[in-house]
Amino acid sequence: MKLFVKTKDKKYPIYFGVSSHINIKKILIKNDINPKKLMVVYDKNVPKNITNKFKHKLKEGENIFLGLNFSEKIKNLNTVKKILDILGKNNFNRNDSMICIGGGIAGDICAFAASIYKRGIKFVNIPTTLLSQVDSSVGGKTGINNFSGKNMIGTFCQPNVVITDITFLKSLPKREMICGYAEILKHALISDKKFFLFLKNNLKNILNLSPNITKKAIFKSCKIKKNIVEKDEREINLRKTLNYGHTFAHAFESTLGYTNRLNHGEAVLLGILVASKFSNNEGFLPKSELELIEGHIKELKYDNLKKYFNKKNVKTIANFMARDKKNYSKNINLILLKRVSKPLLNNTYPKIKIEKFLNTLINK
Numbered sequence: 001m002k003l004f005v006k007t008k009d010k011k012y013p014i015y016f017g018v019s020s021h022i023n024i025k026k027i028l029i030k031n032d033i034n035p036k037k038l039m040v041v042y043d044k045n046v047p048k049n050i051t052n053k054f055k056h057k058l059k060e061g062e063n064i065f066l067g068l069n070f071s072e073k074i075k076n077l078n079t080v081k082k083i084l085d086i087l088g089k090n091n092f093n094r095n096d097s098m099i100c101i102g103g104g105i106a107g108d109i110c111a112f113a114a115s116i117y118k119r120g121i122k123f124v125n126i127p128t129t130l131l132s133q134v135d136s137s138v139g140g141k142t143g144i145n146n147f148s149g150k151n152m153i154g155t156f157c158q159p160n161v162v163i164t165d166i167t168f169l170k171s172l173p174k175r176e177m178i179c180g181y182a183e184i185l186k187h188a189l190i191s192d193k194k195f196f197l198f199l200k201n202n203l204k205n206i207l208n209l210s211p212n213i214t215k216k217a218i219f220k221s222c223k224i225k226k227n228i229v230e231k232d233e234r235e236i237n238l239r240k241t242l243n244y245g246h247t248f249a250h251a252f253e254s255t256l257g258y259t260n261r262l263n264h265g266e267a268v269l270l271g272i273l274v275a276s277k278f279s280n281n282e283g284f285l286p287k288s289e290l291e292l293i294e295g296h297i298k299e300l301k302y303d304n305l306k307k308y309f310n311k312k313n314v315k316t317i318a319n320f321m322a323r324d325k326k327n328y329s330k331n332i333n334l335i336l337l338k339r340v341s342k343p344l345l346n347n348t349y350p351k352i353k354i355e356k357f358l359n360t361l362i363n364k
């Protein structure tokens with residue numbers, strides 16, 4: 001199974017398959033990538049039975065391998081510098097390529113490094129988490145964090161190839177499966193009620209990796225994102241809807257200092273919940289649909305903001321929200337829902353209003 005993403009200056013395939021290492025060289029050659037001059041960067045925390053298979057197949061020519069312990073803490077310029085230095089020392093040029101094997105963190109960092117080295121070398125993403133398979137590997141957003149917040153430095157640069165393999169998910173902890181599921185849920189909420197109802201009926205099947213159901217959810221999720229990215233690659237308008245729940249989520253993560261207590265996907269679930277409640281509070285999302293969303297997030301056990309935050313955190317959360325990349329004034333710009341599948345763009349609110357609302361939820 002394949003999907004093609006077509007943007008203004010690139011068309012690239014996303015391959016969906018199993019045992020993708022077997023065909024890796026064929027895929028590379030087919031997509032005009034020299035399999036003998038590659039920098040393969042992999043997340044050392046990805047089980048060796050996955051990375052070794054690729055390393056074994058790709059051990060030839062001038063290929064070099066770099067394993068790192070990727071985490072939000074090293075999603076920064078130091079890591080990018082390390083990668084750029086290696087590319088430079090090994091005389092990589094624009095015809096050469098980087099391959100990343102890992103989750104969204106590894107993918108975002110490597111894609112960023114590949115996009116700025118000599119103004120861009122070829123990039124192949126092999127996402128190994130559910131989140132990276134359904135979201136971060138599609139659409140060409142690259143990035144790293146800095147002191148002012150998450151993903152504050154980055155580029156728009158589409159990959160040359162994406163290889164998604166459902167078998168990689170067998171070793172993924174349940175908690176990480178839920179994180180990926182958060183982005184699938186977001187895609188359904190902003191564009192397809194039928195898909196949302198499918199997810200509601202199949203939550204357990206997806207989390208337990210029931211092959212056909214999970215494949216369907218991954219494929220559909222990529223297709224929704226592809227359709228949006230093709231219409232608005234640079235996030236002028238429509239693509240902003242992919243940030244549903246994320247203005248809250250990024251502020252939650254930043255407030256807690258990117259700890260393991262609340263990782264990205266979990267913050268997204270809380271963010272979706274709060275954005276949905278706020279949509280209803282503003283007279284948009286009908287109560288019946290809010291209840292459907294709340295019920296679903298409760299099933300996932302991420303419905304309790306108080307578990308992570310108290311009243312003292314509210315100002316910090318709102319301050320981080322005010323620094324969000326989508327804001328072009330002092331006000332906070334939020335994506336809201338009119339109904340499931342009908343997102344609303346560019347709703348701006350004073351910080352104080354958001355603080356008051358958060359205080360009603362974090363009532364301690």
Ligand SMILES: NC(=O)c1ccc[n+]([C@@H]2O[C@H](COP(=O)([O-])OP(=O)(O)OC[C@H]3O[C@@H](n4cnc5c(N)ncnc54)[C@H](O)[C@@H]3O)[C@@H](O)[C@H]2O)c1
Pocket residue numbers: 043044045046047050070071072075102103104105106108128129130131132135136137138139140141142143150151168169170171172173176179180264265
């Ligand atoms: N570029 C985009 O459009 C975009 C979209 C959404 C999220 N993101 C970014 O993605 C990041 C989150 O990605 P993530 O959730 O994949 O996190 P991650 O990369 O940290 O992976 C989660 C954990 O799973 C481990 N892991 C990876 N593959 C595994 C496997 N097959 N089996 C067992 N363990 C495995 C990792 O080592 C890590 O500990 C955030 O930094 C977020 O900002 C980017």
